[in-house]
Amino acid sequence: AQKITQTQPGMFVQEKEAVTLDCTYDTSDPSYGLFWYKQPSSGEMIFLIYQGSYDQQNATEGRYSLNFQKARKSANLVISASQLGDSAMYFCAMRESSVSGGYQKVTFGTGTKLQVIP
Amino acid sequence: DAGVTQSPTHLIKTRGQQVTLRCSPKSGHDTVSWYQQALGQGPQFIFQYYEEEERQRGNFPDRFSGHQFPNYSSELNVNALLLGDSALYLCASSFGTAETQYFGPGTRLLVL
Numbered sequence: 001a002q003k004i005t006q007t008q009p010g011m012f013v014q015e016k017e018a019v020t021l022d023c024t025y026d027t028s029d030p031s032y033g034l035f036w037y038k039q040p041s042s043g044e045m046i047f048l049i050y051q052g053s054y055d056q057q058n059a060t061e062g063r064y065s066l067n068f069q070k071a072r073k074s075a076n077l078v079i080s081a082s083q084l085g086d087s088a089m090y091f092c093a094m095r096e097s098s099v100s101g102g103y104q105k106v107t108f109g110t111g112t113k114l115q116v117i118p
Numbered sequence: 119d120a121g122v123t124q125s126p127t128h129l130i131k132t133r134g135q136q137v138t139l140r141c142s143p144k145s146g147h148d149t150v151s152w153y154q155q156a157l158g159q160g161p162q163f164i165f166q167y168y169e170e171e172e173r174q175r176g177n178f179p180d181r182f183s184g185h186q187f188p189n190y191s192s193e194l195n196v197n198a199l200l201l202g203d204s205a206l207y208l209c210a211s212s213f214g215t216a217e218t219q220y221f222g223p224g225t226r227l228l229v230l
Contacts, residue, residue: 004160035218043206045161045221091160097215104215105174106151108160 003027004094004109011114013082020067021077021112023092033095034075035106036066040088048090051075082116089113120145122211122222130228131199139194139225143211150192151219152184153208161208167192168215196227204229 005024013019025034036048051059051066059066067076079086092109123142131137143150149168153161163176167186181197190211196203206226210219 042223044223045208047218047220050218104166105163105176106219107163110160
């Protein structure tokens, strides 16, 4: 069963507007972490933001915020004031740990291609 | 502060050959994970190394093996290459096994 679901293969947003990229997840692990990464055409995965399953507040990093709704198992990324340089693939990912915490396994979604229009 | 580095950046091999990819973690990091990203897909977890041991493995055959050295750098070896092994191979490092992973630029492998 797919653990990370990104239902938007592609999105368009006008420059300076805000955009929300959707992500839902499935896990039975009580302790997990959720990440968003940006992948430009160059290929490097750039870490954007992290939300722990026990964090009470939504994570924010500059123009990025993560809308964490635990009961709905969703972790949407909100990008405010979009810039042309935001055009890239965006991946949602989830970290699950072993019972002993001796490792972590990160599962990625299929990604959303965001294009910012001037 | 050096980030994660990978070598080579590009590689072309033929079916049946063997390949070794290398990764140096970000300064201060001791854990390395490897991912395979096929065209148009999200990265798939191959395995994670910590304290020179393979700690967890994804759904990849034994043709994929790895190693971590005392300086925390790592190698990914793939034997008996198949056309389907063509992909971007990403290395990620973290401080400990449960912290945020930072990725390198990747190695693009093409198998002909």
